[in-house]
Amino acid sequence: MKIGLVDTTFARVDMASFARKEIEAEWPQVKMISKTVPGVKDLPVECKKLLEEEGCDIVMAFGMPGKEPIDKQCAHEASIGIIQAQLLTNRHIIEVFVHEDEGKNDADLLKVCKNRAVKHARNAIELILNPKALMARAATGVRQGREDVGRIR
Amino acid sequence: MKIGLVDTTFARVDMASFARKEIEAEWPQVKMISKTVPGVKDLPVECKKLLEEEGCDIVMAFGMPGKEPIDKQCAHEASIGIIQAQLLTNRHIIEVFVHEDEGKNDADLLKVCKNRAVKHARNAIELILNPKALMARAATGVRQGREDVGRIR
Amino acid sequence: MKIGLVDTTFARVDMASFARKEIEAEWPQVKMISKTVPGVKDLPVECKKLLEEEGCDIVMAFGMPGKEPIDKQCAHEASIGIIQAQLLTNRHIIEVFVHEDEGKNDADLLKVCKNRAVKHARNAIELILNPKALMARAATGVRQGREDVGRIR
Amino acid sequence: MKIGLVDTTFARVDMASFARKEIEAEWPQVKMISKTVPGVKDLPVECKKLLEEEGCDIVMAFGMPGKEPIDKQCAHEASIGIIQAQLLTNRHIIEVFVHEDEGKNDADLLKVCKNRAVKHARNAIELILNPKALMARAATGVRQGREDVGRIR
Amino acid sequence: MKIGLVDTTFARVDMASFARKEIEAEWPQVKMISKTVPGVKDLPVECKKLLEEEGCDIVMAFGMPGKEPIDKQCAHEASIGIIQAQLLTNRHIIEVFVHEDEGKNDADLLKVCKNRAVKHARNAIELILNPKALMARAATGVRQGREDVGRIR
Numbered sequence: 001m002k003i004g005l006v007d008t009t010f011a012r013v014d015m016a017s018f019a020r021k022e023i024e025a026e027w028p029q030v031k032m033i034s035k036t037v038p039g040v041k042d043l044p045v046e047c048k049k050l051l052e053e054e055g056c057d058i059v060m061a062f063g064m065p066g067k068e069p070i071d072k073q074c075a076h077e078a079s080i081g082i083i084q085a086q087l088l089t090n091r092h093i094i095e096v097f098v099h100e101d102e103g104k105n106d107a108d109l110l111k112v113c114k115n116r117a118v119k120h121a122r123n124a125i126e127l128i129l130n131p132k133a134l135m136a137r138a139a140t141g142v143r144q145g146r147e148d149v150g151r152i153r
Numbered sequence: 154m155k156i157g158l159v160d161t162t163f164a165r166v167d168m169a170s171f172a173r174k175e176i177e178a179e180w181p182q183v184k185m186i187s188k189t190v191p192g193v194k195d196l197p198v199e200c201k202k203l204l205e206e207e208g209c210d211i212v213m214a215f216g217m218p219g220k221e222p223i224d225k226q227c228a229h230e231a232s233i234g235i236i237q238a239q240l241l242t243n244r245h246i247i248e249v250f251v252h253e254d255e256g257k258n259d260a261d262l263l264k265v266c267k268n269r270a271v272k273h274a275r276n277a278i279e280l281i282l283n284p285k286a287l288m289a290r291a292a293t294g295v296r297q298g299r300e301d302v303g304r305i306r
Numbered sequence: 307m308k309i310g311l312v313d314t315t316f317a318r319v320d321m322a323s324f325a326r327k328e329i330e331a332e333w334p335q336v337k338m339i340s341k342t343v344p345g346v347k348d349l350p351v352e353c354k355k356l357l358e359e360e361g362c363d364i365v366m367a368f369g370m371p372g373k374e375p376i377d378k379q380c381a382h383e384a385s386i387g388i389i390q391a392q393l394l395t396n397r398h399i400i401e402v403f404v405h406e407d408e409g410k411n412d413a414d415l416l417k418v419c420k421n422r423a424v425k426h427a428r429n430a431i432e433l434i435l436n437p438k439a440l441m442a443r444a445a446t447g448v449r450q451g452r453e454d455v456g457r458i459r
Numbered sequence: 460m461k462i463g464l465v466d467t468t469f470a471r472v473d474m475a476s477f478a479r480k481e482i483e484a485e486w487p488q489v490k491m492i493s494k495t496v497p498g499v500k501d502l503p504v505e506c507k508k509l510l511e512e513e514g515c516d517i518v519m520a521f522g523m524p525g526k527e528p529i530d531k532q533c534a535h536e537a538s539i540g541i542i543q544a545q546l547l548t549n550r551h552i553i554e555v556f557v558h559e560d561e562g563k564n565d566a567d568l569l570k571v572c573k574n575r576a577v578k579h580a581r582n583a584i585e586l587i588l589n590p591k592a593l594m595a596r597a598a599t600g601v602r603q604g605r606e607d608v609g610r611i612r
Numbered sequence: 613m614k615i616g617l618v619d620t621t622f623a624r625v626d627m628a629s630f631a632r633k634e635i636e637a638e639w640p641q642v643k644m645i646s647k648t649v650p651g652v653k654d655l656p657v658e659c660k661k662l663l664e665e666e667g668c669d670i671v672m673a674f675g676m677p678g679k680e681p682i683d684k685q686c687a688h689e690a691s692i693g694i695i696q697a698q699l700l701t702n703r704h705i706i707e708v709f710v711h712e713d714e715g716k717n718d719a720d721l722l723k724v725c726k727n728r729a730v731k732h733a734r735n736a737i738e739l740i741l742n743p744k745a746l747m748a749r750a751a752t753g754v755r756q757g758r759e760d761v762g763r764i765r
Binding site: 535538539541542543545546549550551553554558579582586590593594596597598599600601602603608609610611612 | 619620621622623624625626627628629646647648649650653654656657658660661664665674676682685686689690692693696697700718721722
């Protein structure tokens, strides 16, 4: 299995490293390829290239949109593009975006970033190697970045 | 006939199970295949894969967007992707989304989820096996999740 | 000439019937094929199937979005999909949407629905059989659902 | 060179005529083909058909969205479709939209319409026959509909 | 290596020139081709043509949306199109948009434009010739138009 990791120079937290460490530790047999683009709107095509030109089975797209309305709009445009890239390749791209205003302070933001990057790294690997692990967690209120919220009964 | 059911680990109510039970009870001859992805934005490509790679005639996509504006935006992006996936495959994907703030409380939310999942399971099966049943209900104010509202005369 | 008519079980007024009657009365030689889907987001692919699999020259898509913001968003997503379906087929799909809050009351809403369905049925037929009739009305402030507003001079 | 002109019955000012007169007067050798559709959402596919089925080198799409929020949304959907149509054909479609609330009064609105239609007719012709003329005006604050605003130095 | 530069007549600052000078000075071996279109919504297809018909390895798209809500919407539509153009070509298009209201005054706006154009010119060249340079700046809070904001630790 081969996974692509694409991040941006714009982001202020190195989320891809959290994911790389998790994958190295838990799935040492998985091959990784990393790329960096300027901002979130450059992610869709870079992810598609990794799937089509580098033979990745799945890609993680890391981004950290800023606090301004224009940043939110860029993230929205990037998300639409990331979904389109998946539809054109029939492969998954796991979007790992943390908005800069999600954290109460820098320490909290770092915590959100690490939690989300690590949990989504597991999701990405399991989607390819062990989809039954995801099915076992179906509809259980899983959250990436914060604590799970659980199922409503 | 073969139907795909895709849900998320993010959701807090197991809507796919409601649909599976309905289909098993009413259309035991229909084959089912189930998948789970992390969140609603991962649904479009998974549905497309079920249609193209697993030979499904139709797919149901279950999601439960959260209460925050960012959750609403994710649902919007997922919906656009689900429609695109249909246009690229010429097959239907029935979107079964329940927003977490649709219910007055947990019990009510569960009721909305069950009602919507079961009614849309019937819609999905009828679209393939009995389209005339849908035509008989044309423009009659059918609702999934709540009571039908009826035709205006 | 063959025209497709797709409506929804969600709608509360039977707009497709208004269109069918108009076409039967005025263009009896035109073949019609009708389909019903659950809601407006199911319209794009059904219209595309009628164009590609049933040989329709044009399709009318009837929908009645509800009053809530989520309904408006669904209509927006459906409209984007309907335009995409046209671009993928090089055929027209005439969108006939009436928002449930367009009418002052039920009687007025019915009137809007009938007016819009009938006028757009004529538009659809003329786009195929008599495009010069549309050109003769170019830029004259034509409205479907209400009275025409006329040209500004 | 062949140019397509598509307008709507919905519009209240005959912008296509302004463009036709300008082209006839200044570029008599340019062939023109005209079409009319009901509203702005019908423009994208008609433009694409002119490019693909009628051999146009470029198309102008004239529309006049109304004053209501729903009209603005229709224009937005049409614009997305017009951009998609260009990407699918590798040809330009010059969108010439004037919102009905752009004018202070009817006389002013007419003036905006004429100015925008004529200037964009020149843009469309120059994109095909004389792209250097556009390059000479690069980043000079050109406006269609109102006076140019000039370069910031 | 060959880079395309597309700008608009609408913009009020000549950003493409800033980029051209930077590239000429630092990477004299890189071939450049320039185009001008009327406005930002004309950028997506022109960029795609440069990639597909002129053999560019990458394209920069320069635009300066105005201050009004309609200008913001045009920029949003253009951005969606620019992302789609990348997905259809598997090549990068670096969007260099400066909103007219980003500057406190004309002098500040000019400074933002120059900073963004020059930094993105470097990004574009490095994406093709030296992707490791971008990887070295991954997640370091790089900004184009203003000072970098740095990594959160």
